[in-house]
Amino acid sequence: MRGPQRIVCLTEEPTETLYALGEQARIVGISGFTVRPPRARKEKPKVSAFTSAKIGEILKLSPDFVIGFSDIQADIAQALIKQGIEVWISNHRSVAGIIDYVRRLGALVGASDRANHYADELQRGLDDIAAASARLPRRPKVYFEEWDEPRITGIQWVAELVRLAGGDDIFPERASESLAKNRILANDEDILARAPDIVFGSWCGKKFQPGKVAARPGWQDMPAVRDGELHEIKSPIILQPGPAALTEGVREIAAIIHAWAQRPG
Template structure:
């Protein structure tokens, strides 16, 4: 395959071991709530500094959390703290039981009235919630913690940090350690692929009309690199600082990515263009050797662009995509 770029560096991931259970308590000792067992009263209040540079002090483990991040919502449930969640965004629909939690709207345009009615003692969000919305919620007396993970490691850090916010750090650490072990294994596979065959360029597409792709400074970019490839969009000087740059068809044809990955933000949008197979007949796209030769794949955007546990499913799938794109062999079901 042409224009493969030989790997010049090996990415290093920290090694961690999954911790699932602790030592059992004697029968004569009264059982304690999880948050009390993990976060003794002496550990509170706790003060945190978020990605906006704001210092936030929590007097005790929050019990009523509104989360405007789909990925953080999934993390809260995965670490066993779903009973703390009283509000979510509309697009937070996994796992299915989260649908029982009231929706407060979208991440960029939540209903301030709906949030106030839920009487939260903490609101979690990430990059994308407008600053004026955050400030309005803070003025209402609700502590707000916002994070902005830009790499796989930072997603893991956020999972551990959310555990500290809620006083369930042991459960959060167990979850993060398990995911970190998976990330390390996937990264090792990606490095081995790159060392043996070079790094192909991958164009990660999230919208077709207009075309938006994953750029630099986002955990999707890191995921692609860990999988043994290079993010094609980062090879264009004009996109060097954009997380989600828009590209013209002419730029894509000139870029000539070795592999195309379609992660449409809306499933119906992919259906409207006729699915992946239709790209062979679309102007511009049909000129790409990667499309002509079948090196075009789909990946679940709910896995790949959310800062939560399912990102690691996407990382493992991305390794399979890169391997398939290089070898020509289909991905195993």
């Protein structure tokens, strides 16, 4: 068996990918936020959150490789590197980046053929959704809310999946900002002015509350509120830059958009 033998996954997407590739035996520790696949929570010790980790517990596992995601985990990575641990922090933010991540992770564990097959399968699923979406009679304007106080709009891969599913993200200029602080909306005026037809809420681990959203001052006349198009997309299936977003996440978004598009305008 080539590649690292004792891997700690600081976020969910490497765990889900390694299980999909049949390489879960290599995983010795996971993030406490991991929900996919469900069996991982039962089988693997939980040693990290997103912005913090139990460094001592990780070291006890004697990992030969630790996988994390983004600048937000830079401090965790630094602490582990200082202890002589090899760390890979991926920083992909696009749909193409997620597909490539699957291929790269597979190569790292000596499972390139399976990873390439899986990545191709994920891409075919997206292509099928895109083809169906291209036939829709109309496209909704979509506001994706990643957090409510302050309002944070969706990251790049989310905006791309919304477009692929047949909608138009109303803040495309913000989606390219990798840092959440650069996707904060100073007030609701821009949202209201862009009059979204559908609002998706995914409050990063906190339950989305459509009633609370509908009651915001000035929102009553928004098309999405008027028509009852306020929908939760659970964060584990859309806010992780891994397979879940490209499968279950985008399918949920597409189902809602396609139903909207088929209604009388």
